[in-house]
Amino acid sequence: MTLSAPDPGNSALPSEQDPRIGFTVPATPVEGQSRAGVLVLHGFTGSVYSVRDWALSLTPEHSVSAPALPGHEGSWEDLADTTWQDWYAAAARELDALRERHERVVVAGLSMGGALALRLAETRPQDVDGVVVVNPALSLRNRAARTAGVVRRFVGSTPGIGNDVAKPGANEHAYERTPVAGVAQLNRLMAVTTRGLGRVEAPVLVLRSRQDHIVSDPSHERIMRECSGPVETVILPNSYHVATLDHDAPTVNARTRGFVSAVASGICPITGTPLPQKGNGHRD
Numbered sequence: 001m002t003l004s005a006p007d008p009g010n011s012a013l014p015s016e017q018d019p020r021i022g023f024t025v026p027a028t029p030v031e032g033q034s035r036a037g038v039l040v041l042h043g044f045t046g047s048v049y050s051v052r053d054w055a056l057s058l059t060p061e062h063s064v065s066a067p068a069l070p071g072h073e074g075s076w077e078d079l080a081d082t083t084w085q086d087w088y089a090a091a092a093r094e095l096d097a098l099r100e101r102h103e104r105v106v107v108a109g110l111s112m113g114g115a116l117a118l119r120l121a122e123t124r125p126q127d128v129d130g131v132v133v134v135n136p137a138l139s140l141r142n143r144a145a146r147t148a149g150v151v152r153r154f155v156g157s158t159p160g161i162g163n164d165v166a167k168p169g170a171n172e173h174a175y176e177r178t179p180v181a182g183v184a185q186l187n188r189l190m191a192v193t194t195r196g197l198g199r200v201e202a203p204v205l206v207l208r209s210r211q212d213h214i215v216s217d218p219s220h221e222r223i224m225r226e227c228s229g230p231v232e233t234v235i236l237p238n239s240y241h242v243a244t245l246d247h248d249a250p251t252v253n254a255r256t257r258g259f260v261s262a263v264a265s266g267i268c269p270i271t272g273t274p275l276p277q278k279g280n281g282h283r284d
Helices: 049-056 074-082 084-101 112-123 143-151 180-195 218-226 250-265
Strands: 024-025 037-039 063-066 107-112 130-133 157-159 178-181 203-211 230-236
Touching: 024 049, 024 180, 024 230, 037 049, 037 084, 049 063, 049 107, 049 143, 063 084, 074 178, 074 180, 084 112, 084 180, 107 112, 112 130, 112 143, 112 180, 130 250, 178 180, 180 230, 203 218, 203 250, 230 250
Parallel strands: 037 063, 037 107, 107 130, 130 203, 203 230
Antiparallel strands: 024 063, 157 178
């Protein structure tokens, strides 16, 4: 099902024809309702379109921001010239903008976006009240990808890795080629994020596909084992890697809505206990 936002503000929404544009949608004010800001991050070589309906499922109750990460706005050649720090810095800027308007902020991400979401929770615990990750990328099934740092000197790109979707006709509009230099940067992001998992104190919801041909099981297993805060894992039985566009997308959307609404009310969605008070940010 395709969702539409009630008011995308000044932003157009990504479409099949233009899948790589980022967007923001402000919450619709409702008296007495607690609202949160939600940062939604797409995956490596992927497009904003892959997380569009996931983000829109949280509106109009909550504000959402779904940026196009550096190197993902045009062609795979653009991605070859970016670093993981570029992706992180762009996500951090969006987090800053949401924190200026909201007491509570949730960071959500698909695949590489999940690694970035966790990295933000590690480095900025006072600004992240909750994390939702869909098939987060902390380790890849393709063992050859681990040598990308060396191979990139000899090979510029490999065939694309997108569209790992079980649902017929679904298309995440990923790049048709994968820059090996970009894979080397992804490896660095996954490594630094994995080392810092113990610093994640915010509640984490992991939505994990039973069949995933891109990300290996140790990714979510490490989150469950090493994060300091509460972690809940939900298995998606009928989806592959890009679960936000797959058969289990309604479950992804519903579980994320429930998680964000609890955080907006100051309640941990996993334990049911009050979340720590935050000293900065304000309700819009």
